[in-house]
Amino acid sequence: MTLRFTTAGESHGKALVAIVEGLPAGLPVTAEWVDQELARRMQGYGRGARMKIERDRIEWLSGVRAGETLGSPVAMLIPNRDWANWEDVMAYESSDPPGEIRRRRVTRPRPGHADLAGVLKYDRIDGRDILERASARETTARVAAGALAKRLLAEFGVEIGSHIISLGGIRAVPERRDPAALPVPLNESSDRSEVRVLDRGIEAEIISRIDAAKKAGDTLGGEAEVIARGVVVGLGSHVSWDRKLDGRLAGMLMSIPAVKGVEIGMGFEASRRPGSEVHDPIVSGEAGKPVSGEADIRGGFRRTSNNAGGMEGGITTGEPVVVKVAMKPIATLMSPLPTVDLTSGQSAKAVSERSDVTAVPAMGVIAEAVVALVLADGMLEKFGGDSLSEMRRNYEGYVAALGSRWASDVRER
Ligand code: EPS
Numbered sequence: 421m422t423l424r425f426t427t428a429g430e431s432h433g434k435a436l437v438a439i440v441e442g443l444p445a446g447l448p449v450t451a452e453w454v455d456q457e458l459a460r461r462m463q464g465y466g467r468g469a470r471m472k473i474e475r476d477r478i479e480w481l482s483g484v485r486a487g488e489t490l491g492s493p494v495a496m497l498i499p500n501r502d503w504a505n506w507e508d509v510m511a512y513e514s515s516d517p518p519g520e521i522r523r524r525r526v527t528r529p530r531p532g533h534a535d536l537a538g539v540l541k542y543d544r545i546d547g548r549d550i551l552e553r554a555s556a557r558e559t560t561a562r563v564a565a566g567a568l569a570k571r572l573l574a575e576f577g578v579e580i581g582s583h584i585i586s587l588g589g590i591r592a593v594p595e596r597r598d599p600a601a602l603p604v605p606l607n608e609s610s611d612r613s614e615v616r617v618l619d620r621g622i623e624a625e626i627i628s629r630i631d632a633a634k635k636a637g638d639t640l641g642g643e644a645e646v647i648a649r650g651v652v653v654g655l656g657s658h659v660s661w662d663r664k665l666d667g668r669l670a671g672m673l674m675s676i677p678a679v680k681g682v683e684i685g686m687g688f689e690a691s692r693r694p695g696s697e698v699h700d701p702i703v704s705g706e707a708g709k710p711v712s713g714e715a716d717i718r719g720g721f722r723r724t725s726n727n728a729g730g731m732e733g734g735i736t737t738g739e740p741v742v743v744k745v746a747m748k749p750i751a752t753l754m755s756p757l758p759t760v761d762l763t764s765g766q767s768a769k770a771v772s773e774r775s776d777v778t779a780v781p782a783m784g785v786i787a788e789a790v791v792a793l794v795l796a797d798g799m800l801e802k803f804g805g806d807s808l809s810e811m812r813r814n815y816e817g818y819v820a821a822l823g824s825r826w827a828s829d830v831r832e833r
Contacts, residue, residue: 422800425565425793429498431555432506436498438561440483440568442800445491446808447572454478454496457567457789458560460607464781465614466630466640468774473502476560489568491806496564500557510552526551527762530770532751539762547762547771556677556779559786566789569796575808576799576815577650577717580792581606582784584616585744587642588629592617599647599742600726606647616644616781634777637755641678641748644784646741646791651730652717652819653738655798664734669794673745676786678779681746685729700725700739719822741795745787747780 422442429436458476476498483494503510509524526547529535538550570580583606585593592615602618603609610616615626633640656665670682690698700723718738730741752775761768803818805811 422804423569423793423797425562427558427561427565429500429558429561430510430552431500431557432502432510432552433500434503434510435500436558436561436564437481438478438496438498438564439493440496440565441493442797443483443489443491443494443568443572444800444805444808444811445489447489447568447575448487449484449489449494449568449571450487451478451480453571454564454567457563457570457785458498460611461560461563461782461785463611463614463785464616464779465627466634466776466778466780467782468776470502470774470776473505475501478564494568496561498560498564509548522546524548526771526773528756528759528768528771529762530751530753530772531757531759532748535771536759545762554677556782559676559782559789562676562793563786563789566786566792569789569792572796572808573648573792573799575812576652578648578795579605579650580646580648580788580795581610582616582644582646582788583610583618584780584784585643585645587615587617587626587778587780588633588640590622590626590629592619592622592626593645598725599645600740602647604649610784614781616784630777634754637753637772639749639751639753639776640778640780641680641746641750642778642780642783643744643746644780644787645744646784646787648730648741648791648795650717651736651738651741651795652799652815653719653736653822654818655736655795655802656731656734658733658735665736665794665798666731666734668797669741669743669791672790672794673743673787676745676747676783676790678747678750679745679783679787680748681744683729683744683746684731685742686727687729687744690727698727700728716823717819736798741791743787743791745783747783750776750779 424442425440427438455477462471478496478498481495481497483490483492529547534550534554535547539547609618613623617623657663666684673682703722723739726739730737730739754772756770756772759768759770803811803814
């Protein structure tokens, strides 16, 4: 990995931390840019009371000076406002008597959460020692890291957006459709909806499904589609498994809490159709000339469809990168499922703490951040550069060479 990032922090701890290493020096950044992404992640109908408490904002800790990256690790701190209500339960050091730390002990693990497997693996008694980190609160830090990746990609004309394509089993898009026909920029349209759908006609139906689930003490999952436009041909590689960009995308997307499936382009549907209906015919743009406007990121070729979702052989094709991500329903149910109490060994109902009915709209925003991190990593791998200007020279040289190869040397080789 050329672009590395890590996060730290418990859901009700003092703060979250994101550290991003590998960004070139000279990238213009502002806290406002990152905070906008954090604010987008907090939105969405179906969230619980926690999102009314938090106002996620970053504080720079390192790697940035006078509004530009320095090339050193960028560290960002995001305080948890809810910490004030949990300081005793989440105290860093033991207290005597240990009453407060034990007060919110979780001994009735929730089916579907990391509680039980984590307690057994880490030899803990209190499920809180697991769930505080397994909480999707961690994705705040991931979105902060992804915002920097998005900022870098924006320098190269890449636009990333998402929308929700199903929630609680209600489809928000037709079965057969062309993602190329979606609005640009995508988020300007999807962010207008409380459930981030493009079809406002379906919004009310989804909202009443969420209300019904809440009333029943239940939770809902759903699917998001992420589209990245303007990604140059040639990121990733076919030569080794761990260099394939589709594999890297799928792996990182699957690491988002509660994500259970990832599809690229046509995805699973491609396995059900003949090749003639799946593979995207190649046509030429005008030789050596840009297909659209400026430098041609597709190298002078075009596809009449994009079922491959912008990737062939683990390499970007220059067509939009299209991924779908499926999230299971949240594991904390207000009408809890059967479990076993870890202290008594008796059958019990799982713990039901305050939680969300659904976080699918937020998951789309998180998936955008993850896609940005993978694509930025692919860009840095291909174009390197200690500084943004060096990276730009490398990028422009490559795109220019793609255009001229067709006109000049290829026929003579
Ligand atoms: C979560 C439970 C809820 C969610 C949380 C994830 O938090 P709390 O237990 O404080 O009510 O709101 O998500 C976030 C805090 C967030 O920022 O996304 C869980 O158990 O995973």
